[in-house]
Amino acid sequence: xxxxxxxxxxxxxxxxxxxxxxxxxxxxxxxxxxxxxxxxxxxxxxxxxxxxxxxxxxxxxxxxxxxxxxxxxxxxxxxxxxxxxxxxxxxxxxxxxxxxxxxxxxxxxxxxxxxxxxxxxxxxxxxxx
Amino acid sequence: xxxxxxxxxxxxxxxxxxxxxxxxxxxxxxxxxxxxxxxxxxxxxxxxxxxxxxxxxxxxxxxxxxxxxxxxxxxxxxxxxxxxxxxxxxxxxxxxxxxxxxxxxxxxxxxxxxxxxxxxxxxxxxxxx
DNA sequence: GTGGCTGCAAAATGTTTGCACGGAT
DNA sequence: ATCCGTGCAAACATTTTGCAGCCAC
Numbered sequence: 001x002x003x004x005x006x007x008x009x010x011x012x013x014x015x016x017x018x019x020x021x022x023x024x025x026x027x028x029x030x031x032x033x034x035x036x037x038x039x040x041x042x043x044x045x046x047x048x049x050x051x052x053x054x055x056x057x058x059x060x061x062x063x064x065x066x067x068x069x070x071x072x073x074x075x076x077x078x079x080x081x082x083x084x085x086x087x088x089x090x091x092x093x094x095x096x097x098x099x100x101x102x103x104x105x106x107x108x109x110x111x112x113x114x115x116x117x118x119x120x121x122x123x124x125x126x127x128x129x
Numbered sequence: 130x131x132x133x134x135x136x137x138x139x140x141x142x143x144x145x146x147x148x149x150x151x152x153x154x155x156x157x158x159x160x161x162x163x164x165x166x167x168x169x170x171x172x173x174x175x176x177x178x179x180x181x182x183x184x185x186x187x188x189x190x191x192x193x194x195x196x197x198x199x200x201x202x203x204x205x206x207x208x209x210x211x212x213x214x215x216x217x218x219x220x221x222x223x224x225x226x227x228x229x230x231x232x233x234x235x236x237x238x239x240x241x242x243x244x245x246x247x248x249x250x251x252x253x254x255x256x257x258x
Numbered sequence: 259g260t261g262g263c264t265g266c267a268a269a270a271t272g273t274t275t276g277c278a279c280g281g282a283t
Numbered sequence: 284a285t286c287c288g289t290g291c292a293a294a295c296a297t298t299t300t301g302c303a304g305c306c307a308c
Binding site: 061062064067079081082088090091092098099101102103105106107108109110111112113114115116117118119120121122125 | 211237243
């Protein structure tokens with residue numbers, strides 16, 4: 001059950017790192033395929049899952065869209081532009097207190113929360129004027 | 130471009146109302162089909178989209194799962210059980226200040242945010258002990 | 259009567275899986 | 284030699300779409 005460090009896995013990790021802005025699996029695939037055309041999309045998916053499992057990338061599930069992958073592993077929030085679909089990190093700091101409070105009030109054991117702002121980035125805002 | 134109020138649409142809305150706990154499109158379909166077996170799943174999807182557009186139901190997109198629909202239209206947060214997948218409303222109140230602060234710090238025009246807690250409900254917690 | 263709505267099936271997404279083989283340990 | 288990871292294609296799950304006929308307006 002030992003995990004191997006294959007060329008493909010390294011390429012996938014490197015791609016997520018380089019495509020800083022929360023690429024989708026498809027974008028990661030495109031990037032890796034540019035240098036290593038024989039790679040299969042299934043391998044990209046398998047490696048993204050494996051890397052997420054090991055905490056080397058973070059999976060960011062988006063409302064009504066494909067999952068995105070993030071090289072910044074620590075807890076933080078995201079902003080999604082409704083115009084162009086781009087996703088960036090939000091400046092707001094993670095609020096651990098919310099988890100504790102919700103846990104107390106509900107009886108659930110809360111492990112974390114996700115927060116996604118939705119809005120328009122400056123570029124898309126201009127485009128609509 | 131006028132919207133019609135068909136029997137199917139009424140049944141879909143009624144089903145979301147009755148299945149209070151954030152049903153998926155599939156669950157809504159099952160419920161409606163029980164009384165009206167000739168309905169098509171496509172019609173359920175089309176009506177859910179139409180109702181969401183009109184603000185009569187709310188679409189709640191879930192990480193790694195099918196979208197859910199919610200009859201409570203006002204802004205509120207959700208908790209998803211990692212064990213059984215059930216989704217319930219969270220007691221925490223919506224924090225409009227986050228939107229204003231993020232807007233100021235980023236230059237985005239923020240319209241809202243989604244917050245989803247992840248944890249284990251009491252039943253699933255017991256099951257793991 | 260007309261144009262949106264329905265039902266059906268097919269397509270479109272996004273992701274996972276079965277299988278045989280090749281490569282790392 | 285083992286057995287994990289790969290590539291390929293097919294399966295899968297969810298949602299959308301093309302089309303002909305129907306029904307509410």
